[in-house]
Amino acid sequence: MARTNLVTKNIQKLLLVRKYSNLSTQNLWTRENIVNSPFNDIQLPSLNVTEYIWQNLDKWANKPATICGITNRSYTYNELYKYSRKFAVKLRTQWDISEGDVTCIMMSNNPEYAIVTLGSLEAGAAVTTINPLYTVHEVQRQLLLSNPKIVNGRPETVGVIKEACKNANMNLPIIVVKNTHENLPSGTICFHELIDDANVDFSVLNTIDKNIDDIALIPYSSGTTGMPKGVELVHRTLVINFLQQDAEGIRHYQHATDSHQESLLAVLPMYHMYGLGIILLQKLTTGAKIVILPKFERKTFLHAIKEHKTSLLHLVPPLASFLGSHPSVEDEYLSHIHTYICGAAPLPKQDIFQVLEKSKPNVDFLQVYGLTETSSLATTVPPGSKNYTSVGVALPSTKLRIVDSDDRNLGPNAVGELLIKGPQIMKGYRNNPEATKAVITDDGWFRSGDLASIDHAGVVTICDRIKELIKVKGFQVAPAELESVLKEHPDILDAAVIGVPDSKLGEVPKAFVVLKDGCKQDSINVKKFVEDRVASYKRLSDVEFMKSLPRNPSGKILKKVLRENCAKFC
Template sequence: MYQKVMTRTNMVTKNIQKLLLVRKYSNLSSQHLWTKENVVNSPYNDIQLPSLNVTDYIWQNLDKWADKPAMICGITNRSYTYNELYKYSRILAVKLRTQWDIREGDITCIMMPNNPEYAIVTLGSLEAGAAVTTINPLYTVHEVQRQLLLSNPKIVIGSPETIGLIKEACKNTRMNLPIIAAKNSNESLPPETISFLELIDDRNVDFSVLNTVTKNIDDIALVPYSSGTTGLPKGVELVHRTLVTNFVQQDAEGIRHYQHTTDSHQESLLAVLPLYHLYGLAVILLQKLTVGAKIVTLPKFERKTFLHAVKEHKTSLLHLVPPLASFLGSHPSVEDEYLSHIHTYISGAAPLPKQDIFRVLEKSKSNVDFLQIYGMTELSPLATTVPPGSKNYTSVGVALPSTKLRIVDSDDQNMEPNAVGELLIKGPQIMKGYRNNLEATKAVITDDGWFRSGDLASIDYDGVVTIRDRIKELIKVKGFQVAPAELESVLKEHPDILDAAVIGVPDAKLGEVPKAFVVVKDGCKQDSTNVKKFVEDRVASYKRLSDVEFMKSLPRNPSGKILRKVLRENYS
C-alpha cells in the first residue's frame, strides 16, 4: 500500500512539474492558429456540417448496438436497450401526434429528476416534431408557473414527485394542460394524469403517422431556460443543426475522450448531473447516445447510491462539477476501488481548483485523464475542450473544430496572445436566439455572428484558453446558476420592499451564496428572517438568501443600473 501511494504521489508531483514548465498540448500545432487580426482558429480541421436532425443522427448506427443497454436506473436497475429506446420513443411520438395533436413548433415540457424515461420522453417529443423545454424538479410553484407561461407548452411530462407542483402551477396560470406521469411499475398513478407506461405499452401502433413529420434541421429542438449573461431566465432556442453540430465537434479525432461501442466494448457513464440542464441533457445523454454508450441515471446525489452505482456499473467516463470533484478527492469513503474503471474525468459548469484535481488523481489509476470543458447553454453547449492526454489542468483547452475565438477589450478591439479580456466565440453551434426576446439576442450576438460569453479569459500562443473571471453577474452556488435579477424580482414582490439588489458572496462550502440589499418602504419595518423566509417560499433551495442587509438607498449609475461592484467592494 505504501509503495502504491508513493507511486501515485510521484505521478502527481511529475504532473505539477510539467504544469509549472508550461507543458503544451503535444499533439497540436500552434501554426496558423492566430490570424493577423488576432482571431484564434481551432487547431483541428473543420467538420462537415451534418444534415440530420437529432433523432435521425442518434439512430443512424442503431444496428451496431441495438441489443446493448442504453439507459439504466442506478436505484432500481430497470433498463432499456437501444432497440427498446428506439421503439418506445417512436410509440410515444405517435401518441403525441394522434392523441394530443402535437405538431411542428409545439412545445413539450419535462419536469422530473434523472431517470431512464427521460431519454424516451425527450426523443419521443423530438420524433413527433415538437421542441422540448425542461424544468428543474427542485423548482417551487412560483418558478414552475413562470416557465410555463414563458414556454407555453402543449403537454407536460412529470414524475410522481413533481406532479403536485405541476398541477398547482397549471391551476395558478389557468393552463389546462394534459400531464403524463412517468412512474415505476410499483408506484401508483397520480390522479388526473396519464400513465406513461400504458402509453408505450401498445403493440398496435401505426408508425406511418411519423412519415408526416417535417424534419427540418433548422427547426427548434430544445428550449432550455438560461439567464444568459444577466437577467431573468430566457428561453434559449437550439435548433437540430446546432445540437448535432456540437455532437460531431465532440466526436472529432484528437478531441474524442471515449471509444465507440463495439461487440466487446461499451463505455459506462453515470448521469447524476441534472438532465434538465444542457450539460446533462446534451453532453451526457444525447451526445453519448450517438456513440452507443450505457447511461446510468441517479435522481440525485447521495453518497451511498452514487458510490454503489459507480462500482456496480463499472463507470468508465465520469462527468463532474466542482462540488462532486471535491467529494471524490476529499471524502474518506471514496476509496480507489470505486474509481478503478474510470479512464476519464470531465469537469465543467465552473472553474475547478487544481488541488481538487490532484486529490482525485491520487485516488485514481495512473493513466487517467482529467479534462476541463467550457461552454454554456447558448453554445449547444460546448466551445472548448482539453484534449485527452493533456496534463494542463488549469485551462479549458482549445476551440472545438469549426470554432473561432477572440479576446476583446472594453472597446471591442481584438487583443494579443495572453491578454485578458472578454471571450467571444463564433461557430455553427451558436443558438438561434432567445425566445421572443430580440433585444436580449442582439445584446449577446454581434451583427457578424460573434457570441459574447460575458467571461474574462486569456488565450496563449497555442490557442489554449484560460478563464480568468466572470464579467456577468450570475452567482454560482455549487455549480447551479443563480441570476441576481431573478431574486431581485422576487424580493420586490414583497409588499414592504421598495428596492432590492443581490450579489454573490464567497462561501467556503458552496463557492458563492446570494446576499440581498434591501430598501423598505417608508413607514414599514422588516427583519432579515422574514425577508429570507419570503424568498425561501418562492425559489429552489440553492437560490435562498444567505444574508439580508437593509439600506436607505442602492448605488446606481446615471442610467439607473445597480452598481453591484460598489456593493461587493463596500458591503460583502
C-alpha cells in the same frame, strides 16, 4: 492480443499529448487577433437529432442504453428506439402534437427521460425542460414563456405542475413516469401504458416534415445577466456539437463495439444542457451505457460507479471535490475510470490532484467550457493533456477572440471578454430579440460574458465572470430573478443581490434591501418570503437593510460598491 491493443492505445495517447503540446507551432492566431481551432473543420450534417442518434442503431441495438443506478430498470438501444417512436405516435394522435409545438419535461433524472425527449423530437415537437426543484411561482413563469401543449412529470412534481397550470390559466395534460410501486396521481396519464400499447400505427410518423433548422430544445438560461430566457437550439446546431465532440484528436471515449461499451454515470441534472446535451444525447450517438441517478447521494453514487464499472465520469467542481477529499471514496471505486470530464465552473488544481491520487495511472482529467447558448460545448482539453488549469482549445469549426470593453480584439495572454463564433451557436432567445441582439453581434459572434485569456497556442483559461450570475454549488442563480421576487414584497422599495463567498457552496446570494417609508421588517421574514418562491439553492443567505442603494448617474446599481463594502465587514 490484449497487450497489443494496450500498446496501440498508449502510442495513440502519446501522439495526442505531443500534438496538444505542439499547438504553439501552428498559426492559430490571425492578423486580426482571431483564434482558430487547431482541428480540421467538420462537415455540416443533413440529419436531425433522432436520425443522427439512430443511424448506427444496428451496431449496438441489444446493448443497454439507459439504466437506473438504484433499481436497475433499463432499456436497450432497440427498446429506446421502439418506445420513443411509440410515444411520438401517441403525442401526434392523442394530443395533436405537431411541428412547432412544445412539450415540457419536469422530472428528476430517470431512464425514461431519453424516451420522452427523443419521442417528442420524433413527433416534430421542441422540448423545454424545467428544474424539478422549482416552486409553483417559477414553474408558472416558464410555462407562460414556453407555452407547451403537454407536460411530462414524476409523481412528486405533479402537485407543483397542477398548481402552476392553474395559476397560469393553462389546462395542460400531464403524463407521469412512475415506478411500479408508486400510485398514479389523479387526473394524470400513465406514461408506461402509452408505450406498452401494442396497437400503434407508425405510419403516422412518415407524414412529419423534418427540417434540421427546426427548433429541437428550449432549455432556459439566464444568459449573461437577468431573468431566465428560452435558448432556441435547432437540430442542426445540436448535431454539429455532437460531431465536434466526436472529432479526431478530441474524442475521449470509444464507440461501442461487439466487445466494448463505455459506461458513464449521469447524476448531473438532465434539465440542464450539460446533463442533457453532453451526457445523455451525445453519448447515445456513441452506443454508451448511461447509468442514471435521480440525484446525488453518497452511497448510491459510489455504489453505481463500482457496480457498473464506470469508465467515463462527468463532474462539476463539488463532485470532484467530493471524490478527492471524502474518506469514503477509496481507490477501488475509481479503478475502471479512464477519463474525468469537468465543466460548469473552474476547478482548483489541488482538487484535481486529489482525484488523480486515488485513480489509476495515466487517467485523463479534462476541463471543458461551454454554455447553453453554445449547444453545450465550445472548448475542450484534448485527451492526454496534463494542462489542468485551462479549458483547452476551440472545437472544430469554432473561432474565438478576446475583446476589451470597446470590443477591440486583444492579443495572446491578454484578459478580456471571450467571444465565440461557430455553427453550434444558438438561434436566439425565444421571443426576446432584444436579449438576442445583446449577446450575438451582427456578424455572428456570441458574447460569453466570461473573462478569459488565450495563449499563443490557442489554449483558453477562464479568469473570472463578467456576468452577475451567482454559482451555488454548480447551480446558476440570477440576481435579477431574486431582485424581482424581493420587489414583490409589499414593504420593499428597492433591492439588489450579489454573490458572497461561502466555504461549502462556493457562493451564496446576499440581498441589500431598501424598505418603503414607515415600514419595518427583519431579515428572517424577508428570507422566508423569498424561500417560499424559489428553489432551495436560490435562498438568501443574508439580508442587509439600507437607506438607499448606490447607483451611477444612469441609475444602474453599483454592485461593485456593495461587494467592496461586504468584503470589508463580512
